[in-house]
Amino acid sequence: MHPYRSHTCAALTKADVGQTVRLSGWVHRVRDHGGILFIDLRDHYGVTQVLADPDSPVFAEVEKVRSEWVIRVDGEVKARDANLVNPNIPTGEIEVFIRDMEVLGASEELPLPVFGEQDYPEETRLRYRYIDLRREHMQRNMTLRSDVVASMRKRMWDKGFREYQTPIITASSPEGARDFLVPSRLHPGKFYALPQAPQQFKQLIMVSGFDKYFQIAPCFRDEDPRADRSPTDFYQLDMEMSFVTQQDVFDTIQPVLQGVFEEFGEGHKVDAEWPQISYADAALWYGTDKPDLRNPIRMQDVSEHFRGSGFAIFASLLEQDGNEIRAIPAPTGGSRKFCDRMNKFAQQQGLPGMGYIFWREAEKRTLGTPDAPPAPTMVVRDAETGDLRLETEKYMEAAGPLAKNIGPERTEAIRQQLGLGVGDAAFFLGGKPAAFEPVAGRARTVIGDELGLTEQDRYAFAWIVDFPMYEKEPESGKVDFSHNPFSMPQGGLEALEGDPLQVLGYQYDLACNGYEIVSGAIRNHKLDVMLKAFALAGYGEDEVRKRFGGMVNAFQYGAPPHGGCAAGIDRIVMLLADTANIREVIMFPMNQRAEDLMMQAPSDPTNEQLRELGLRLIPRD
Template sequence: MHRYRSHTCGALRASDVGTTARLSGWCHRIRDHGGVLFVDLRDHYGLTQVVVDPDSPAFKLAESVRAEWVIRVDGRVRLRPAGTENPELPTGQVEMYATEIEVLGPAAELPMPVFGDVEYPEETRLRYRFLDLRREKLHKNIMTRGAIIDSMRAKMKGQGFFEFQTPILTASSPEGARDFLVPSRLHPGKFYALPQAPQQYKQLIMMSGFDRYFQIAPCFRDEDPRADRLPGEFYQLDLEMSFVEQEDIFAAVEPVITGVFEQFADGKPVTKNWPRIPYATAMQKYGTDKPDLRNPIEMQDVSEHFRGSGFKVFARMLEDPKNRVWAIPGKHKSANEVGGTGPIARAFCDRMNSWAQGEGQPGLGYIYWAVPETIDIVRARGGDMDRRDFAKGPLANNVGPDRTEAIRLQLGLDFGDAAFFVAGNPEKFVRFAGLARTRVGEELKLVDHDRFELAWIVDFPFYEWSEDDKKVDFSHNPFSMPQGGLEALNTQDPLTIKAFQYDIACNGFEIASGGIRNHRPEAMVKAFEIAGYDEATVQERFGGLYRAFQYGAPPHGGMAAGVDRIVMLLCGTTNLREISIFPMNQQAQDILMGAPNEASPKQLRELHIRTNLPEK
């Protein structure tokens, strides 16, 4: 028999009854039932109940073992007594009667339990991540992550893509975040950069004639951590294709992502035919370029109903042609519906107003249409009620019944519904409007959390105005092709140029981004020139790509999908630390391994570096 095990802890079945087995694993839970010990023995593969009674030669040693001790157990497999079977365990029909126990690894007092799913402070969980990873839910998440990556890889190869690995030590690139720099010992005073993305390399692969590339690529960005992006590093499904237009990218990527979601969605519905939503439309309807389409609310422009109205605050704002008034319609769900909250009343509207003030806004204007007490009687008689009589709230009082009714008709609202309003320059209020839309949808229980809604976001602006630098800058990927090509760059206002750039949005998260590339050297130079980079700078910073474009560059494009975010969504969490094996904390520290740490004087001398620390 093998030194440590004849079976894993998830392998024994009724067909093994009567045989002798050897198991090794962790003591998951230990129970004393009137002098008989029950040890739930756990390994990566499952859990088996081990029974030790006073007649067993292993009993004395079994009394000393504690939670998370690693032991080897020899014993006989037998059926569990009738009525004690556990149908939730694959091994739940059997148990193992221990005849011999060996302690392989005793455990000190635990700083956090492995059994159960109790929440513990993140500092404790990350410091003892090896214990945290033994817990069932997190262990399962990590295994799911591996299965999702395997599925991505298989689906990409099935589409005719070839897997390549690009360099980790490379040159700095303007991807929109700070680089991690690595000092060069052999070239004093010079630095490598860890890649923010394999952008230039994957384009060079197309220049090299390989046609279809992909990899599960590590990416490194020195940016502040947040819940939906890990500090330091993340992984993406990176791909590039030659001789393609935007539709070819969509046709290749959509079945891969849809297939992965369907495979791991645990039966939840997944979008079949993805909508194509222009960036400008997404911002106007949803207040974000990564809309959560599970929320049915679509904002609408209702400026004309307030222009010249008795509500002077909005009326004066609209004298500036840049300003608009947007409405967030809230249709109530009947209390008889699943999750229904019933008609919207003033108390709800006032709570939304208070929430807006908590977000730093002056408030959130509203109109609600009260449900008349006699509505059932009137409808039973075949009559109807004039809804203008039931529009309530300060805005309704100021704009008058006719304008209020016009707003209601435009928004498709009825008794028990409400509308909330934001006003000003959309460029300044759009983010808040999107938050308000989300808040209304969640509060009214309109969001269906048990589905995955995927969409393409297209036609991003090529440039944006940088208020900090007081200049035009790239709004997305600087290597993308502007719609209209070189002619658009030469003749259009830069802020009106759209790009062949696209994102994939899912349930309020951006999970992928890409574009058709600008493969013409003269167009590349012009595009960077508008953003403030001269040709010499382009050649210096992107020399490899620039030179490659001189020697026969095929039209090409691609994208990158965030592996971490996709896994996060499919595991049903909103925190990437729940799907990453050894993540950093919110301060970008690896408190398990003690990184970042100080370099020794010898290391600094070898690198010709002196530190210049800020004053405390």
């Protein structure tokens, strides 16, 4: 027999009754039932119940074991009584009577429990990650991640792609984040950089004549941490193709990712239609370039209804160029209580509040008042009794401070534009769109969630296209790239002769359920266009040639049109695992301060290391 196991802890069934078997694993929990000791023995594959009574030759040894000890047991497989069968596990029809036992690894008192899946402080979980990873949902998440990567690889190979590896130690490149620098021992005073992405190398692979490339690529960025982003490193499905258009890239990657979500989505609906939405429309309709299309709410520009109106705040805003008034429809949100709650939300976001209108059915009235005329009445005959009675007609009424200020005609025009009715509401924000769009986008999400409008069991995708190539720094007025600097501008060289802020790029992102999971572009493969594009962002030709010499030189010798994208594996697995914290799907993540508490990184270098590298640390004030 094997020295540690004849079966895993998920393998035994009723067909094995009577066999002598050997199992090894962790003691998940121990139960004492009237002198009989039951142990749930756990390994990576599952759990088997083993037991010992005073007749067992090792009963005294079994009494000593504690949670998370690693043990080997030999014993006889027995069938459980029918009323003791556990249908929730594969081994639920059997148990193993212990004849022999060996302690393979005793455990001290645990800093956090494995049994029961209790919530524990994240700092403790990361410091003792090897224990945290024993928990069932963490084992499930890491297995899911591995299976997703394997599925991606197979699907890419099936599409005619081959995997090629690119360097980890390379030169610095502007990818929109800070580099991790690596000092060179052989070249004192000089530094390598860990790649923020394999961007330049995968383009050079295309110049080298390889038609299709992909890689499960590690990327390194010194970023501020967020719940959906690692502060140090992440993995992506990186791909590139030659002689392709933007649509070719979409048509290639969609079946790969759609297949992955269908395979691992556990029955959730996976949308097959992936609309293409311009960046400008995404900002207008959703307040974000990564919209959650499970939420049907679409914001609209309602500026004309407030221009010159009695609501002075919005009317005066609209007298200034560039200001707009946007409406967030809220179907079924037509109550003052809900409107007040959303107004409070806006205040928590740093705004004075949100204007609102809600529509309700008017109350019956028999006498007119200065504010409300009498409701019309009519004589109707009761269908059952035949009796005649007077009945007050119902009518729709707009309520809220805005409705009172702008009057019934403007209020009705807004209602009709938004397609709302009785029981619905609308919320309003005004000013420079760039200033209020993020809050509007978050408000849209909260409204969709609180009113039950957002579908939960669904993966909804959208391509966001037509990104602006450039943006202007508000304070300095400096023009810089707003996205990937290596993208081809729409219109080529001619488009770069006009206003840079009007130039759109062949850049695209894929959004899923409110997260960006893919980013890509058709690349700028023409050297003259590339130099002009960088010049508009303040990079002279000499600097471009110095920083991107390999690519600049390569483009002089025949570069094909090419493009591609990268899909974030961590975020995709995060969505499939139904968690909003990316650290739940990374084996050994950093904490929020970019620290590895388990390995004590970052750490202080020794003086010898600094001398070898020719470095000296300067204390920060």
